[in-house]
Amino acid sequence: MNTRENGSEQEPVIRDNRKIDPETGQARAADGEQVKEQAEQPAPAADLASAELAIQLAERTADLQRLQAEYSNYRKRVDRDRTLIKEQAVAGVLTELLPVLDDIGRARDHGELTGGFAKVSESLEVATGKLGLSAFGTKGEPFDPTVHEALMHSYSPDVTEPTCVEILQPGYRIGDRVLRPARVSVAEPEEEPVASDS
Template sequence: MSDQNSNPVEEPLNGGSSAGDSNAAGENAGFVEDPGYDNAEGISLEDADVETSLTDADLSFLEEAESDLAAERLADLQRVTAEYANYRKRTEANREIERERIISDTVKILLPVLDDIDRAEKHGDLTEGSALAAIAGKLRGVTERLGLVAYGAAGDVFDPNQHEAILQQPTPGATAETVLDVVETGYMLGLTQVRAAKVVVAVPAD
C-alpha cells in the first residue's frame, strides 16, 4: 500500500499542448473559409470578375477621339509629304541652276570662236564642203547639245533686256525701235542669258 501511494503521478509527455490544441480547435470550430474571398488582398474574387460596361456616350467619345487622332495623323502626313515635295523641287531647281552656271562658264570661253565663225559666214568664207565649214558645223553642234541657243536677227523688235544697243541709226519709215544689224550674236542657256546681243538699232527719223 505504501509503495503505490509513494509513486508520483506521470504527466503527459507534451505537457499542456493537448489543452492548447483543444482550445485552438475550439476557436476555429465556428469559422468556415469563404472560397470567394481572397485573404491576401482582402477583396472578394466575385467582385473582380464584374465586367465594366460602356455607355453610348462613352463609345461616342472614344469614336470621336479616334477620328480626331486619325485626322491629326493624316494632316501630319500631308504636311510632311508637301514639305518633301517642295524640298525636291528646290533641290532640282538648284541643281539645274548650278548645271547652267557651269555650262555657261564653259561656253563663254568659246564665244570668241563662235563670233569668228559668224564673221567668216557673213564674208562668205564658209563655203560648203570646206574644212572651215566642217569645223564650224561641229562646234555649233556641240554648243547646241549643251543647250546654248543663239538669238538676235535684223528686224527683231529691240528689247533692252536682250539687246545691247551700240548705235542708234535714224531710219526713214521706222515706226519703232528695231534691230538694224547684229554685231555680236546673243546667247541663252535655258533661262540664263550668257551674253546679250550687240546690235545697231533703227529708230524713227525726225
C-alpha cells in the same frame, strides 16, 4: 438530412463561400455585391497604360510624319539645286565658247570657212545647239532693250518705231536666259519739225 414536406423530398442547399472562383481565378461577388477593391484597381491601371500608349503612339506618328515631310522637302530642294547647278555650269561653258562662235561667224561671212574647218565649226554649232544655245538678233526686228544692246543710233524715215537696222554681234540665250545681248545699230523714226508760230 432528408425531410419530407407535403410528400416531396427536398435537396440539400450547398453554398460556396469562397471569395475566389476556383474555375476562373476571379474574385466573386459577396451576397450580390461586386468586389470593388479588386475589380477597380486593375481597370484604372489598364486604362492609364492604354492612354499613355495612345499618347506615345500619337507622338511617334507625328514625329514620323514630320520626318517624312522634311525628307520630301529635302529631296525637292536637292533636285532643284542640282538642276540649277547644271544649268549654271552649262551656261558658264557656253559663255566661254561665245568668242569662238563669233570667230566662226566672221570666217563664214568672209568665205574663209572651208574644208575640214567647216566640218569642225558645224559640229561645234550642233553640240552647242544640243545644250540649248540659240542665237538671236536679226536685221529689221523691233529694238528691245532687254535683249539688245544699242551701240549705234541714227534716225531714218524708213522706220516707224525703234528698229535694229544692223546686227553688229549676235546675241545668245539658253531657254529664257540671255547669255549675251545682241549688239545692234538702232534707227528711230525722224522727228517731225515743230511748227513755230511767227
